[in-house]
Amino acid sequence: MEKTNKCYVTTPIYYASGKVHIGNAYTTVACDAFARFERMMGKDVRYLTGMDEHGLKIQQSAEKAGVTPLDHVNCIAAETKELWKNLGITYDDFIQTTEVRHTKIVQKVFEQLLANDDIYLGHYEGDYCVSCEAYFTKSQLGEGNTCPDCGKPTTRVSEESYFLRLKKYAEPLLEYINTHPDFIQPETRRNEVVSFIESGLEDLCVSRTTFTWGVPIPSNPRHVIYVWIDALFNYLSALGYGSDDDSNYQKYWVNNDKVCHVVGKDILRFHAVYWPIMLMALNIPINFKLYVHGWILMKSGKMSKSKGNMVYPMDLAARYSVDAVRYYLTKELPLGNDGLFSYERFVERYNNDLANDLGNLLSRTVSMINKYFKGSLSNEIENTDFDAALEEVLKVNVDEYKNEMDSFHLQNAVGKINNIVSRANKYIDETTPWVLAKDESLKAKLASVMYHLAETLRIVSDIVAPIMPSVALKIRASLGLTEAFDDLKTLEYGYKYQNNVAEKVEPLFKRVDLAEELAYFEAQSKAKEVKKEEKEEEKIPEITIDDFAKVSLKIGEIKECKKHPNAEKLLVSQIQIGNETRQIVSGIAKYYDPTELVGKKVVVVTNLKPVKIRGVESFGMVLCASDENDLELLEVKKLENGSVVR
Ligand code: MSP
Numbered sequence: 001m002e003k004t005n006k007c008y009v010t011t012p013i014y015y016a017s018g019k020v021h022i023g024n025a026y027t028t029v030a031c032d033a034f035a036r037f038e039r040m041m042g043k044d045v046r047y048l049t050g051m052d053e054h055g056l057k058i059q060q061s062a063e064k065a066g067v068t069p070l071d072h073v074n075c076i077a078a079e080t081k082e083l084w085k086n087l088g089i090t091y092d093d094f095i096q097t098t099e100v101r102h103t104k105i106v107q108k109v110f111e112q113l114l115a116n117d118d119i120y121l122g123h124y125e126g127d128y129c130v131s132c133e134a135y136f137t138k139s140q141l142g143e144g145n146t147c148p149d150c151g152k153p154t155t156r157v158s159e160e161s162y163f164l165r166l167k168k169y170a171e172p173l174l175e176y177i178n179t180h181p182d183f184i185q186p187e188t189r190r191n192e193v194v195s196f197i198e199s200g201l202e203d204l205c206v207s208r209t210t211f212t213w214g215v216p217i218p219s220n221p222r223h224v225i226y227v228w229i230d231a232l233f234n235y236l237s238a239l240g241y242g243s244d245d246d247s248n249y250q251k252y253w254v255n256n257d258k259v260c261h262v263v264g265k266d267i268l269r270f271h272a273v274y275w276p277i278m279l280m281a282l283n284i285p286i287n288f289k290l291y292v293h294g295w296i297l298m299k300s301g302k303m304s305k306s307k308g309n310m311v312y313p314m315d316l317a318a319r320y321s322v323d324a325v326r327y328y329l330t331k332e333l334p335l336g337n338d339g340l341f342s343y344e345r346f347v348e349r350y351n352n353d354l355a356n357d358l359g360n361l362l363s364r365t366v367s368m369i370n371k372y373f374k375g376s377l378s379n380e381i382e383n384t385d386f387d388a389a390l391e392e393v394l395k396v397n398v399d400e401y402k403n404e405m406d407s408f409h410l411q412n413a414v415g416k417i418n419n420i421v422s423r424a425n426k427y428i429d430e431t432t433p434w435v436l437a438k439d440e441s442l443k444a445k446l447a448s449v450m451y452h453l454a455e456t457l458r459i460v461s462d463i464v465a466p467i468m469p470s471v472a473l474k475i476r477a478s479l480g481l482t483e484a485f486d487d488l489k490t491l492e493y494g495y496k497y498q499n500n501v502a503e504k505v506e507p508l509f510k511r512v513d514l515a516e517e518l519a520y521f522e523a524q525s526k527a528k529e530v531k532k533e534e535k536e537e538e539k540i541p542e543i544t545i546d547d548f549a550k551v552s553l554k555i556g557e558i559k560e561c562k563k564h565p566n567a568e569k570l571l572v573s574q575i576q577i578g579n580e581t582r583q584i585v586s587g588i589a590k591y592y593d594p595t596e597l598v599g600k601k602v603v604v605v606t607n608l609k610p611v612k613i614r615g616v617e618s619f620g621m622v623l624c625a626s627d628e629n630d631l632e633l634l635e636v637k638k639l640e641n642g643s644v645v646r
Contacts (some may be wrong), residue, residue: 007035008288010259011149022341038258040485041402044236046239050094056208058131074098074428078093091093109278111219117165159210174197177190239252259289291408298340330467375502384431390456400462424452559576563594566615568589602635
């Protein structure tokens with residue numbers, strides 16, 4: 001079978017636990033641009049995306065929603081498919097890990113790994129984060145045994161488990177990485193993986209008995225298969241690997257030199273270590289390249305529901321168009337590094353790059369062709385002094401664009417399109433068509449300017465099509481082009497125009513006012529906050545006066561206060577309450593210096609069960625009020641310590 005001219009591109013499959021935000025959408029939009037590009041390069045492309053539907057987190061979110069896990073995941077899959085349709089995602093296959101075509105392969109490979117002793121039965125004890133579906137060692141945990149990734153509390157788990165032998169494959173994997181320098185890109189991520197492997201691999205726990213929502217191990221159905229092991233195999237089960245018809249597996253995996261997994265940095269270890277090790281153990285060729293992108297962050301950090309800083313792609317698209325969102329995503333995130341999302345930056349890019357540079361180039365060009373040549377483009381032209389320079393910029397940037405796309409440097413590729421557009425705008429200023437138009441003897445030169453501008457836009461429409469497909473079609477329609485797109489392999493200057501350009505074009509993007517837009521988003525986010533607060537208030541159940549009386553609140557005076565010896569965020573105070581002095585640990589070090597607290601008379605919960613916090617005992621709790629940014633202790637001025645609060 002021919003080994004080239006094919007491309008298998010995959011996104012990670014999305015957790016079926018919530019709505020996709022612009023951060024998650026990045027991978028899928030980027031892969032879509034990439035898949036469209038490869039198709040336009042004449043490749044036989046298979047683009048896979050889908051849903052990761054097992055695990056405790058999903059079981060719990062289904063319970064919360066009061067539906068069965070299967071109904072829950074099917075509902076999220078339908079919503080996600082709708083989103084991809086709206087964002088113009090041209091996937092060829094959408095896999096759900098609850099589908100039989102997937103689960104039966106996962107079971108088959110698990111049993112095979114077990115039979116080969118690459119998986120064995122052992123015993124596991126550890127700290128597990130439900131939200132990240134990952135185990136952590138004690139030294140990795142954050143303060144108060146919290147998850148180092150998401151900060152949520154972890155749970156101590158002890159169970160009989162199956163383990164995948166990672167240690168056995170550490171050396172062969174390092175050897176593979178060393179002999180395939182382009183396996184993991186960019187290099188910084190590759191180095192990260194190498195040092196992770198070199199620091200020593202522990203065998204990986206690959207089964208669970210504490211919940212049931214997963215793929216059962218056929219030979220021991222009390223266990224379900226660890227969700228990551230299950231999920232990673234989607235890349236092969238979707239191709240029919242191990243099934244009666246594995247022709248797609250042969251075609252797009254085995255006999256293919258362009259298999260691309262595109263993932264965010266948070267799931268690097270799973271794709272760069274566990275996945276290739278399983279492939280090695282199963283004698284499946286590794287045969288893929290891993291492109292690792294950074295994260296889209298907000299000024300306030302990671303996007304999260306609790307912070308209320310989520311940005312959803314269709315909210316932006318409804319206001320600025322789908323293509324503007326696709327443009328922003330592909331333009332803003334350099335491969336490997338994080339990128340910051342801000343509405344300000346979004347609107348600036350929209351106004352400058354899209355409405356001004358590209359939009360104006362098209363409307364000026366079409367209106368000049370109408371004004372000076374009644375809409376027709378003459379092929380009989382006399383070159384101006386500036387044409388060669390524009391042609392050169394076109395040629396160089398198209399070549400560079402193809403190279404950048406080929407190596408998944410989308411941001412750089414978009415930059416090449418921008419270079420062409422700004423050069424063409426400059427070309428209008430250089431050639432001053434309005435001056436040429438005044439002199440009949442310069443008509444052929446004017447025709448050359450119009451022809452060059454049309455050619456630039458035709459070529460831009462081709463190379464912009466993977467990024468902004470609707471805009472690309474609008475440009476072509478405005479130029480009177482009837483063929484869909486040109487073959488990118490043979491794309492070059494010199495098209496013979498048959499048709500007139502459109503008589504009029506609607507602006508590709510309508511310019512917006514930055515201050516107005518920012519005010520709009522500010523109002524939106526305030527409205528969301530109010531809704532959230534109302535919801536939270538609704539959630540707290542009413543209590544009776546007897547319930548309240550169960551809490552003993554008294555005024556205490558802080559006599560001494562020190563930093564906690566083992567935790568930066570905590571202070572340890574000695575507080576006098578009437579005749580007794582109590583030691584109380586509080587998480588307020590970020591807001592108060594220990595010395596400024598001495599002498600303050602604060603409200604203390606005195607009948608709280610004593611606890612040890614990071615090795616220091618605490619007998620009660622000091623009351624504070626807080627908002628997103630600040631925190632204040634509740635104080636009294638006149639009353640003596642020991643006074644009762646009621
Ligand atoms: N279900 C796993 C993948 C299993 S693949 C065998 C998963 N799902 S996810 O929904 O959490 O993430 C989907 C993709 O979005 C991942 O590539 C992840 O890295 C990416 N991103 C999640 N948040 C992101 C940003 N804020 N910015 C950019 N990409 C982000 O991981």
